[in-house]
Amino acid sequence: MLQRQITGIRPLTTAHLAQTMTLLSLTTEELQQEIDSELASNPALEIIEERRCPNCHRLLSDHGKCPVCSLPANLDSTEPVVFLSPRDEFLPRKDYVDSTMDDEPFASEVEELPTFVLRQIAPDLDQNQRALAAYLLTHLDEDGLLTTTVYEVSRYTHFPVSEVEKVKRLIQHADPIGVGSSSPQEALLIQLEVLSDITDSVPEIAERLVREGMDQLSHHQYSDLAHKFKVPVKQITQAAQFISENLNPFPARSHWGDVRQPAHEETQVYHQPDILINYLNDDSSKPLIVEIIMPISGTLQVNPMFKQAIKEASEDSRTELKGDLEKASLFVKCLQQRNHTMERLLTRVVSLQRDFIINGEKYLRPVTRVQISREMEVHESTISRAVANKAVQMPNKRIIPLAEFFDRSLNVRSVLKEIIEGETKPLSDSDLADLLAEKGFVVARRTVAKYRSIEGILPAHLRRAMARGA
DNA sequence: CTATGGCACGGATT
DNA sequence: AATCCGTGCCATAG
DSSP, rough: OOOTTOOOOOOOOHHHHHHHHHHHOOOOHHHHHHHHHHHOTTTTTTEEEEETTTOOOOOOOOTTTTTTTTTTTTTTSSSEEEEESTTTTTTTOOOSSSOOSSSSSHHHHHHHHHHHHHHHHHOOOOOOOOHHHHHTTBBBBTTSSSOHHHHHHHHOOOOOOHHHHHHHHHOOOOOOSSTTTSSSHHHHHHHHHHHHHHHHSTTHHHHHHHHHHHHHTTTTTTHHHHHHHTSOHHHHHHHHHHHHHHHSSSSSSHHSSSOOOTOOOOOOOSOOOSSEEEEEGOOOOOOOEEEEEESEEEEEEEEEHHHHHHHSSOHHHHHEEEEEEHHHHHHHHHHHHHHHHHHHHHHHHHHTTTHHHHHHHGGOOOOOOOHHHHTTTHHHHHHHHHHHHOOOEESSOOEGGGGGGGSSHHHHHHEEEHOOOOOOSSOOOHHHHHHHHHHTTTOOOHHHHHHHHHOOOOOOHHHHHHHHHH
16 A cells, blocks of 8 residues: 555545544544544554744644744735644643543543532531432532432432432532522522522512523513513513523533523533634734644654564564554544645635634624535535534634634624614614615525524514613 | 514525 | 525514
8 A cells, every 4th residue: 555645635445534534523632532542552653752843832844844933024924824733732731621521531520510519518417418418419410400309319318308408408509509409490599599698689570580480581582471470571681681691500511611691502612622723923914823733742653663573573463463554554644634634624714714713703704614625625524524523712712613614694693783782772673684784784584583582682672671771 | 563483494504 | 314594474462
């Protein structure tokens, strides 16, 4: 086999293709695991450490130059500079854990919340109760909700139900408040209870709202609720706003998610970027520096000693060794292929979306994966995989999913938000549709409504109510 | 009568 | 093949 293809643009054994695909869809974290396990199981593989730039500690390129420092200082091209960069030098060792991982860091995270809570409440408990508390705390899901019932617990532990409830209640009042509740609703109720003890800003209807109108509340059916409780809609919307701003139906999430609207469903949090985008010298007129994070700080290659060893090996062990060698060189090739694809992808996408990166959501161009795949002459699923599950850190340090670069409507939504923020009197959806059309975004009235709900913006008549209330 | 949300359809995307 | 998204139509609330 010819294994000397430089960054092989033509792969073309099915195995190669398949493995490259898998590698493409991996995040940096997952890639690390993959490489680690490959490295551990295959003696033919090795990492050669590369030299670092004495100035910025990035890896030197093939030509021995630093990809950043070697750039001419007055470079002002709009083309991005894209390269691979090892993680260790640029990111702090991770201090929390991706919940999708399944080995020991995950376990330690599961340990963490329970012990954190237990430590708080331990002083108030006797020996037996502590065991009970510990039992309860091992039955939390990743949102901090209880996955079993007090009755079950009672059966298992032989504590009376009243006792279980007592301990559960203690847990719920520990930080994060509401942890150990059986449902989001219960968590909210506890949080309300605690909040009204320390502040008087809690709307009085809030509790009834959560207790009796949870369903409608989560569907934003404020007018129904107003009717049901015989109070003005205004009161409902105010309470709803208070709830979504101050409470968290999934107690454990407040640990890692920052203070973004907890009301939203897709609270997927991207903690570890897979790609970094910065300005050269933090100067926004300079080209963008795009670093694709690699989990290893060197290059993976087939160990030359290993090839040597094969020649000297005895006949019977030779075939086995050859197998390893094959696998190793395949893996190396796949990895190169993956990286090469990522580089090309990022180069293209970043230069297309330069305005978006620099100036924000409004300037996002609607680009589809298909377009890019045609330009790059790869299959569309390749792009899909490469884009999925990856997080990008923008120059302003915000971390967003790479998929956002392919959002078809983000720019429209962002302009829509802008219009609504600047409105003097609440505009109806059709008014908004007209205004958008003037700005060159032709969308149906119905679509405006959809965008509003995506952005969590209330309809016109309720916005009026909010404005008066605030 | 106007504004808005639900449902469902068709076409694009993944 | 499955899913997502923009839209039109219709029912409902105000």
